Amino acid sequence: MMKNVLLIVVSILFITAASAQENRIKVACIGNSITYGYGLPDRTTQSYPAQLQKMLGESYQVENFGKSGATLLNKGHRPYMQQDEYRRAIDFGGDIVVIHLGINDTDPRDWPDYRDFFVKDYIELIDSFRAANSKVRIMIARLTPIADRHPRFLSGTRDWHGEIQLAIENVARYTGVQLTDFHEPLYPYPFILTDAVHPDPEGAFIMAQTVYSAITGDYGGLKMSLLYTDNMVLQRDVPLTVQGIANAGDRVTVSIADRQMKTKAGLNGKWSVTLPPLKAGGPYTLKISTDETGFQYQNVLAGEVWLCSGQSNMEFMLKQASTGADIPRAVDQQLRLYDMKARWRTNAVEWEANVLDSLNHLQYYKDTEWKNCTPATASDFSAIAYYFGKMLRDSLNVPVGLICNAVGGSPTEAWVDRASLEYQFPAILKDWTKNDFIQEWVRGRAALNIKKSANSQQRHPYEPCYLYESGIRPLEQYPIRGVIWYQGESNAHNWEAHEKLFKLLVNSWRKNWNDACLPFYYVQLSSLNRPSWPWFRDSQRRMLNEISHIGMAVSSDHGDSLDVHPICKKPVGERLARGALNKTYQKNVIPSGPLFRGANVRGGKVFLSFDYGKGMRSSDGKPLQCFEVAEYDGIYYPATAEVVGDQVKVYSKEVPNPRYVRYGWQPFTRANLINREGLPASTFRAEFSMK
Numbered sequence: 299m300m301k302n303v304l305l306i307v308v309s310i311l312f313i314t315a316a317s318a319q320e321n322r323i324k325v326a327c328i329g330n331s332i333t334y335g336y337g338l339p340d341r342t343t344q345s346y347p348a349q350l351q352k353m354l355g356e357s358y359q360v361e362n363f364g365k366s367g368a369t370l371l372n373k374g375h376r377p378y379m380q381q382d383e384y385r386r387a388i389d390f391g392g393d394i395v396v397i398h399l400g401i402n403d404t405d406p407r408d409w410p411d412y413r414d415f416f417v418k419d420y421i422e423l424i425d426s427f428r429a430a431n432s433k434v435r436i437m438i439a440r441l442t443p444i445a446d447r448h449p450r451f452l453s454g455t456r457d458w459h460g461e462i463q464l465a466i467e468n469v470a471r472y473t474g475v476q477l478t479d480f481h482e483p484l485y486p487y488p489f490i491l492t493d494a495v496h497p498d499p500e501g502a503f504i505m506a507q508t509v510y511s512a513i514t515g516d517y518g519g520l521k522m523s524l525l526y527t528d529n530m531v532l533q534r535d536v537p538l539t540v541q542g543i544a545n546a547g548d549r550v551t552v553s554i555a556d557r558q559m560k561t562k563a564g565l566n567g568k569w570s571v572t573l574p575p576l577k578a579g580g581p582y583t584l585k586i587s588t589d590e591t592g593f594q595y596q597n598v599l600a601g602e603v604w605l606c607s608g609q610s611n612m613e614f615m616l617k618q619a620s621t622g623a624d625i626p627r628a629v630d631q632q633l634r635l636y637d638m639k640a641r642w643r644t645n646a647v648e649w650e651a652n653v654l655d656s657l658n659h660l661q662y663y664k665d666t667e668w669k670n671c672t673p674a675t676a677s678d679f680s681a682i683a684y685y686f687g688k689m690l691r692d693s694l695n696v697p698v699g700l701i702c703n704a705v706g707g708s709p710t711e712a713w714v715d716r717a718s719l720e721y722q723f724p725a726i727l728k729d730w731t732k733n734d735f736i737q738e739w740v741r742g743r744a745a746l747n748i749k750k751s752a753n754s755q756q757r758h759p760y761e762p763c764y765l766y767e768s769g770i771r772p773l774e775q776y777p778i779r780g781v782i783w784y785q786g787e788s789n790a791h792n793w794e795a796h797e798k799l800f801k802l803l804v805n806s807w808r809k810n811w812n813d814a815c816l817p818f819y820y821v822q823l824s825s826l827n828r829p830s831w832p833w834f835r836d837s838q839r840r841m842l843n844e845i846s847h848i849g850m851a852v853s854s855d856h857g858d859s860l861d862v863h864p865i866c867k868k869p870v871g872e873r874l875a876r877g878a879l880n881k882t883y884q885k886n887v888i889p890s891g892p893l894f895r896g897a898n899v900r901g902g903k904v905f906l907s908f909d910y911g912k913g914m915r916s917s918d919g920k921p922l923q924c925f926e927v928a929e930y931d932g933i934y935y936p937a938t939a940e941v942v943g944d945q946v947k948v949y950s951k952e953v954p955n956p957r958y959v960r961y962g963w964q965p966f967t968r969a970n971l972i973n974r975e976g977l978p979a980s981t982f983r984a985e986f987s988m989k
Contacts, residue, residue, distance in 0.1 A: 321357075322356070322357055322358060322359040323357060323358045323359070323393045323394065324358075324359045324361070324390060324391065324392045324393045324394070325347075325350070325354070325358055325359065325360040325361070325392055325393070325394045325395075325396065325513070326361055326363055326387045326390050326392030326394070326395045326396070326427075327346070327347040327350070327360065327361065327362050327363060327364065327396050327398075327509075328363050328364070328378070328383075328384075328387055328395060328396065328397040328398070328399065328423075329363075329364045329365075329368070329397065329398040329399055330364060330365060330366060330367065330368040330369075330378075330398070330399060330401055330402050331364065331365075331366035331367060331368075331496065332346075332364070332398065332401065332442055332495070332496055332497065332505075333345070333346065333347065333362060333363070333364030333398055334362065334364030334365065334366050335347075335348070335362070335364065335502065336366050336496055337492060337493065337496040337498075338496075338498070338499055338502065339499070344499040344502055345362055345364070345502055346497075346502040346503075346505035346506040346509070347360050347361065347362035347364070347506075348360075348362065349502055349503050349506035350506040350509050350510055353506055353507070353510040354510060354513070354514075361387075361390055361392075363383045363384070363386060363387040363390070364383065365378060365381045365383040365384075367402055368381060368383075368399065368402060369399070369402045369403045369405070369408055370399035370400050370403055370416060370419055370420055370423070371403050371408050371409075371412045371415055371416060371419055372415065372419045372422070373408075373411075373412045373415060374402070374403055374405075374407070374408040374412065375402075375405060375407045375408060376402070378399055378423070379419075379422070379423060379426070387427075388426060388427070388430045389430075391430050391431045391434075392427070392430075392431065392434060393431065393433065393434060393435065394434070394435045394436075394437070394513060395427045395434055395435070395436045395437070396437045396438075396439065396478075396509055396512075397423065397424075397436070397437070397438045397439065398438075398439040398441070398442070398480060399420075399423075400416075400441050400462045400465075400466060401441055401442065401444070401459075401495065403416065403458075403462060404444070404450075404454065404455045404458040404459050404462065406450070406453075406454055409454070409458040409461070409462070410454070410458075413458075413461065413465075416462065416465050417465055417468055417469055417472070420438070420465070420466070420469045421469060421472065421473060424436055424438070424469075424473050424475060435476070436473075436475040436476070437475065437476045437477070437478050437509070437512055437513075438466060438469060438470055438475055438476075438477060438478070439466075439477075439478050439479065439480045439508075439509075440463055440466055440467070440477065440478070440479040440480060440481045440482075441459060441462060441463055441466070441480065441481055442480045442481060442484055442491075442495075442497060442501075442505070443481055443484050443485045443488070443491065444456070444459050444491075444494060444495055445488045445491045445494035445495075446488075446494075446720055446724060446727045446728070447488075447494045447728070448494040448495065451494075451720075451724070452724060456720060456721070456724075463481065476512065476565055478508060478509065478512040478566070479508065479566070480505055480508060483504050483507075483508055484497065484501055484504060484505075485716065486660060486716070486763075486767040486771070487501070487658070487659070487660075488755060489658050489753060489755035489756070489757060490504070492755075511546075511567060512565065512566070515545050515546030515547060515565070515567075516545055516546075517543050517544065517545050517546065517563075517567030518543070518545075519544065519545055519548075519588070519590065519591060520542065520543070520544045520548070520550070520586070520587070520588050520590075520591050520592070520593070521542055521543040521544070522542045522543075522586065522593060523542070523772065523773070523774040523776060524665065524666075524772065525636065525668075525701070525773060525774065525776045526584075526586075526593070526595055527595065527667040527668045528595055528596045528597055528598075528667070528668065529596075529597050529598070529599075529634055529667070529668040529669060529670060530584075530595060530598050530599075530634070530636075530668045530699070531598075531599045531600070531601050531602075531603050531634045531668065531697055531698070531699025532554075532576060532584075532598060532599070532600050532601075532603070532777065533600070533601075533602070533603045533777035533778060533779055534575065534576055534577060534578045534600040534601050534602065534696065534697075535575050535576075535577070535578075536575055536777060537572045537573070537574065537575060538572065538573040538574070538575060538576060538777060539570060539571070539572045539573075539775065539777060540552050540570070540571055540572075540573065540584075540586065541568070541569060541570035541571075541774065541775070542568075542569060542570075542586065543563070543567045543568060543569070544563035544567060544569055544588050545563060545567065545588075546563055546564065546565050546566070546567055547562055547563060548562065548563045548569075548588040548589065548590070549561075549562055549588060549589055550562065550563060550569050550571070550586070550587070550588055551585070551586070551587050551588075552571045552573065552584075552585070552586050553584075553585045554573065554576070554582050554583070554584045554585070554598065555576065555582050557573045557574055557576075559571040559572075559573055576600035577600065578599075578600050578601050578602075578696035578697060579599070579600055579697075580597075580598055580599035580600055580697065581596070581597045581598060581599060582598040582599070582600070583595065583596055583598065584598045599632065599634065599697035599699070600697065601632070601696045601697025601698055601699060602690060602694065602696060602697070602698045602699070602779050603698075603699040603700075603701070603776075603777065603778045603779055604683075604686070604687070604690075604698070604699070604700055604701070604778060604779055604780055604781065604782060604878075605701045605702075605703070605773075605778050605780075605781045605782075606680055606682070606683035606686070606700055606701065606702040606703075606704065606781075606782050607702070607703055607704050607713070607769075607781065607782075607783055607785075608704045608708075608783050608784040608785035608821075609704060609705060609706055609707055609708045609709075609784070609785045609786075609787060609788060610704070610706035610707060610787075610862075610863060611682070611784045611785075611787070611821070611824075611862075611863060611864075611867075612680055612682055612683065612702070612704035612782075612783070612784035612785065612821075613680060613702075613704035613705065613706050614680065614681055614682070614863055614865075614867060615677065615678050615679065615680065615681060616628070616676050616677055616678075616679055616680070616681040616684050616867075617677040617678065618681070618863075618865065619681040619865050619866070619867045619868070620865045620866050620867070620868075621681070621866075621867070621868045624868075625673050625676060625677050626673050627673075628671055628672065628673050628676035628677075628684070629671065629672055629673065630670075630671045630688075630691060631670045631671070632691060632696075632697045632698070633670075633671035633687050633688065633691055633697070633698050633699075633700070634668050634669065634670060634671065634697065634698070634699045634700070635668070635669050635670075635671055635675050635676070635679050635699075635700055635702070636666060636667070636668050636669075636699065636700065636701040636702070637666055637669075637675070637678065637679055637680075637702050638663045638664070638666055638701065638702060638703035638769065639663065639664050639666070639678075640662055640663060640664070640705055640706075640759070641653075641656070641661070641662060641663065641664050642657075642662075642747075643706065644705070644706060644707050644708075644743055644744075644747060644759060644760070646743065646746060647746070647747065648746060648747065648749045648750050649747050649748065649750065650750065651750060651751075654748060654750065654751045654753070654756060657748075657756075657757050657758065657759070658753070658755075658756065658757050660757075660764075660767055660768040661768075662759055662764075662765075662768045662769070663703065663768065663769060668699070671684075671687075679700075679702065680700075680702045680704060681867035681868070681871065682782070682784060682821075682867050682870050682871040682874065683700050683702050683782065683871065684700075684871065685867065685868045685870075685871025685872055685875070686700075686782055686871040686872070686874045686875045686878075687700045688871075689871070689872050689875035689876075689879075690875055690878065690879070693875070693879055693883075693885065693887075694879075694883065701773070701776075701778070703765075703769040703770075704784070704785075705759055705765055705769070707739075707740065707743060707760065707788055708759060708760060708765055708785065708788060709736060709737060709740050709760055709788040709789050710785060710786070710788075710789050710796055710799040710800055710803055711723075711726050711735075711736065711762040711763075711789075711799050712759060712760050712761060712762060712763065712764050712765040712766070713765045713766050713769075713770065713785075713803050714762065714763065714766055714799060714802045714803045714806055715763065715766045715767075715770075715771075715806040715809075715810070716762075716763040716766070716767070718802045718805065718806045719762055719763060719802070722798075722802055723798055723799065723802060726762055726795070726799075727762055727763075730761055730762055731744065731745055735792060735795050736760075736762075737788050737789060737790075737791045737792075738791070739788070740760050740788050741760075743760070744758040744759075744760045744761070760788075766806070770807065770810060771810070773810075775810060775811050775812060777811075778811065778816075779817065779882065780816055780817030780818065780819065780878065780882060781807065781816065781817065781818045781819070782819050782820070782821075782874045782878075783818060783819070783820040783821070784820065784821040784870070785820075786823050786834060786838065787823065787862055789834075790823065790828060790830050790831055790834040791830055793830070793833050793834045793836075793837040794837075796834065796837065797837055797841065800841065801841070801844070801845060804818050804845055804848070815846070815847045816847065817847050817848070817849075817878065817881065817882045818845070818847065818848045818849075819848065819849040819850070819851065819874050819877045819878055820838070820848065820849075820850055820851070821850070821851045821853050821870055821873075821874065822835050822838045822839065822850050822851065822852050822853060822854065822980060823835050823838065823853070823854075824853040824854055824856060824857035824858075824864055825854045825855075825857025825858070825859065825964075825965065825966040825967050826857055826858065826859065826860075826861075826862055826965060826966055827859050827860065827965050827966045828965050829965055830965075831965045832960075832962070832963045832964065832965060832967075832981060832983070835854065835962075835980070835981050836981065836982055836983050838850060839893070839894070839980045839981070839982055842893070847881070849874075849877030849878070849880075849881055849889055849890070850877070850890065850980070851870055851873035851874045851876075851877060851890075852873065852890070852891055852977070852978045852979070852980050853869075853870050853873075854962060854967055854969065854978065854980075854981055855917065855969075855970075855978040856869060856870065857966060857967075859966040873890075873977065876888065876889045876890070876977075877889040877890065888910055888973070888974075888975045888977065889910070890909070890910045890977060890980075891910060891971075891972055891973050891975075891977030891978040891979045891980065892908035892909070892910055892911040892914055892971060892972075892973050892977075892979035892980070893908055893909040893910055893979070893980055894906065894907075894908060894961070894979075894980065894982040894984060895907045895908055895909050896986070897959060897984060897986040898986065899956060899986070902949060902953075902954050902955065902956065903947055903948065903949040903956075904927060904937075904947070904948040904949065904956050904959050904986075905942070905945045905946070905947055905948075906945060906946040906947075906948060906959065907944070907945055908944075908945075908946070908973075908979065910973055910977070911944050911945075911973055912944060912973060912974050913973055913974025913975075914941045914944070914946065914971060914972070914973055914974075914979075915941060915971075915972060915973075916970045916971065916972070917970040917971075917972045917976070917978065918970055920970065921938075921939070921940075922939035922940065922941070922946065922970060922971055923939070923968065923969065923970055924961055924962045924963070924964065924967055924968060924969035924970070925937045925938075925939040925946075925948045925959070925960075925961050926950075926959070926960050926961075926963060927948055927949070927950050927953045927956040927958065927959050928953060928956065928957065928958040928959075928960075929953050929954075929955050929956060929957055929958075930957075930958075931957075931958050931985070934958070934960065934963075935950045935952040935953050936950065937949060937950040937953075937959075938950065939971075946971070957985060957986065957987075958983070958984070958985050958986075959983075959984055959986070960981075960982065960983040960984070961979065961981055961982055961983075962979075962980075962981030962982075963981060963983060967981060969981060
């Protein structure tokens with residue numbers, strides 16, 4: 299009797315297990331060598347389909363139909379639809395089909411000749427899976443990245459890869475299939491692409507996680523940018539965009555003051571609402587919630603939000619400045635500080651292995667939160683940013699929020715987004731630790747910090763793109779009014795390269811904040827005994843006429859001949875504030891000292907005209923100094939300079955026919971021309987035609 303019962307139980311269990319097997323949701327992963335798992339130590343457990351199986355569990359059956367070298371194009375060198383893997387995938391009849399094809403179509407044998415067939419061939423592939431299973435759910439993926447070190451990157455791969463991405467997006471729109479993205483989560487981590495194309499096991503995990511979330515809608519629930527904390531300042535008087543992540547389809551409610559908006563998270567987990575503008579004031583409570591969870595941010599103000607960035611002179615703390623006596627009076631609950639400090643300073647040390655791994659994963663900044671301005675918080679905050687914010691508070695009488703993420707020693711290229719450099723300055727990406735576009739000191743310090751790394755793709759904060767990816771991209775387009783910037787010391791060896799980089803930086807940040815007119819105010823390098831600095835300062839001055847919605851604060855009168863970190867920061871912060879008050883807030887404030895506008899020659903004497911030149915005089919009551927003239931460039935003679943009305947007359951008996959003039963053209967200069975407001979003139983060099 300017992301034997302029969304056991305047989306019945308075993309039979310039931312067998313039937314149940316067989317039924318469960320039959321009812322499993324079948325997932326077919328279609329692709330090339332990346333799907334296959336080429337280059338992984340153990341593709342049977344580390345390929346993205348294998349890792350996806352573990353994530354989805356036993357109710358799913360995931361099969362890998364990747365074929366190395368396969369093209370999407372049917373006229374390509376290895377068409378996927380002609381491979382055994384394709385035929386097996388059709389026979390499998392997946393309930394869900396995930397397609398990642400197109401990488402190999404960047405081959406010069408394929409895309410140049412057959413690009414016109416790509417969309418048609420992709421639709422044919424999709425239709426074939428629909429024919430195999432009429433209820434199939436199809437997902438197509440934006441391509442994984444190809445790193446700039448790929449041998450064909452500049453000869454076509456970069457551009458064709460971008461064209462194929464657009465074609466894939468068109469296919470998704472036309473066919474109505476779900477579009478997922480393998481590019482975005484891998485792009486900031488080039489070390490994951492071991493041979494510039496194939497992801498390592500961690501990269502395959504990221505791909506699996508991407509597909510898992512796309513299938514299940516599970517993105518880990520409601521998530522917000524780290525900038526959302528109690529005491530935050532929201533930008534006033536602009537449509538207020540609030541965005542985040544939630545599980546697909548979750549209903550999200552955002553409310554503040556008398557404003558409330560609802561939305562749903564998309565299939566990619568992303569959601570965004572745009573609230574009507576807030577007037578300056580508060581405190582408010584910002585509530586963000588789904589049906590399952592929510593956040594409440596207390597003591598929120600609406601006011602003016604500025605990003606303060608650059609290298610060590612922006613990072614330079616108030617307690618280090620000559621005006622440290624101001625710290626006890628730094629009490630203002632309407633001035634809020636968000637201080638992003640580095641976990642590891644780039645001092646002359648070798649970093650340990652745990653630091654190196656964290657760097658590769660862009661975990662460079664410490665966690666922080668918005669704080670009221672108090673003596674304790676202001677003391678460790680940027681001195682220049684503090685005085686900038688204080689002057690805005692005094693002049694505008696509204697709340698001000700300052701975000702500071704400056705990093706000592708950082709070069710401009712570290713703050714520019716990867717795509718801008720890949721397309722517009724790819725030479726600076728190539729072997730960056732041995733690249734002459736990058737300052738020797740920068741390369742040397744980075745090499746020392748990462749000396750203990752055995753990873754040939756080890757990252758460092760000075761690497762091109764790194765600080766954009768770790769310090770700008772995470773700001774999630776948090777609405778700001780503008781940027782103040784003090785940087786250039788680590789690029790002063792090559793002003794020509796810096797001109798290109800600085801323009802790329804401004805454009806990339808404006809793109810990140812979706813604001814083509816985002817104000818950008820920067821500090822011209824101060825005085826220091828470094829030979830290239832006069833040329834660099836003049837380049838910074840000339841860019842005032844080459845980039846819109848920018849301004850420059852002169853600092854050469856507060857330099858230190860031996861120290862790259864002059865301690866007099868208050869005037870510099872206030873000069874930046876003057877620029878913002880004049881240009882951004884349209885206040886009747888002179889934004890700058892005299893800026894060279896033009897010259898003409900009469901009787902062997904040069905008459906110089908300046909913007910913001912009313913009331914010009916010397917700063918010390920002595921004759922004007924540091925003016926020079928030349929007939930032939932490179933052969934300059936000291937000149938006598940006198941203020942005549944709103945012009946400066948410059949002449950030298952050694953130069954009867956002057957054609958060139960320069961002012962303050964010394965690395966450390968004692969130039970002394972100021973205007974009525976006591977603001978110093980920018981150093982400059984100019985050529986003019988003789989009349």
